[in-house]
Amino acid sequence: MSAGRLIAVVGPSGVGKDTVMEALCRAEPRLSLVRRMITRPEEAGGERFNGIDEETFRMMERAGEFALSWGAHGLFYGVPRMIEADLARGAHLLVNLSRGVLGEARSRFPDLEILTLTASRAVLEERLIARGRESWAGVASRLDRPQPIPPEGAVLIDNSGPLDKTVRMALEQLYPVSSTRLSS
Ligand SMILES: Nc1ncnc2c1ncn2[C@@H]1O[C@H](COP(=O)(O)OP(=O)(O)OP(=O)(O)O)[C@@H](O)[C@H]1O
Numbered sequence: 001m002s003a004g005r006l007i008a009v010v011g012p013s014g015v016g017k018d019t020v021m022e023a024l025c026r027a028e029p030r031l032s033l034v035r036r037m038i039t040r041p042e043e044a045g046g047e048r049f050n051g052i053d054e055e056t057f058r059m060m061e062r063a064g065e066f067a068l069s070w071g072a073h074g075l076f077y078g079v080p081r082m083i084e085a086d087l088a089r090g091a092h093l094l095v096n097l098s099r100g101v102l103g104e105a106r107s108r109f110p111d112l113e114i115l116t117l118t119a120s121r122a123v124l125e126e127r128l129i130a131r132g133r134e135s136w137a138g139v140a141s142r143l144d145r146p147q148p149i150p151p152e153g154a155v156l157i158d159n160s161g162p163l164d165k166t167v168r169m170a171l172e173q174l175y176p177v178s179s180t181r182l183s184s
Pocket residue numbers: 011012013014015016017018019020046127128130131159160161162163166
């Protein structure tokens with residue numbers, strides 16, 4: 001069994017992380033998505049996640065049930081510990097992480113790969129409004145969040161253009177040989 005791969009997809013809210021991750025999974029059967037636990041009602045839509053209340057989140061965190069956890073936008077996010085077993089089985093996992101948790105993620109998973117998605121503020125604003133998941137105030141606070149500099153060693157991909165272009169560029173980086181074969 002070959003070693004698993006943990007690939008963090010990061011970038012500002014609205015840049016398209018969840019959309020790109022889903023498209024990557026459709027295009028590359030070796031990839032699968034990590035389902036996060038979030039203190040957000042599941043009816044909010046967007047990515048597939050498990051919605052839990054804050055008390056449950058705290059309990060799970062104390063019980064060591066998360067490989068990684070963090071807070072952002074007034075919510076808490078947890079990555080189930082189960083990913084360790086999946087990686088040991090050789091899975092190639094895509095996970096949506098906060099940029100604030102990358103240091104910890106790298107010390108816990110030294111082979112962590114990082115895909116940073118970028119887009120201009122105007123594109124982010126347009127996408128967040130069109131998505132309609134947050135209120136106007138929620139959109140404004142996401143846009144006004146200070147943007148950290150891209151983490152060292154990350155692959156930078158511009159997602160301002162069409163989704164299929166982003167997917168092609170990301171796969172070229174993640175699976176250099178097979179994507180060359182596919183496009184030839
Ligand atoms: N390349 C693209 N072209 C056009 N629209 C896109 C593209 N990528 C994503 N979108 C749209 O932008 C919106 C935001 O995408 P998505 O929810 O995937 O972002 P996100 O980075 O996961 O945001 P958050 O961190 O807030 O969850 C969605 O409505 C999605 O359909």
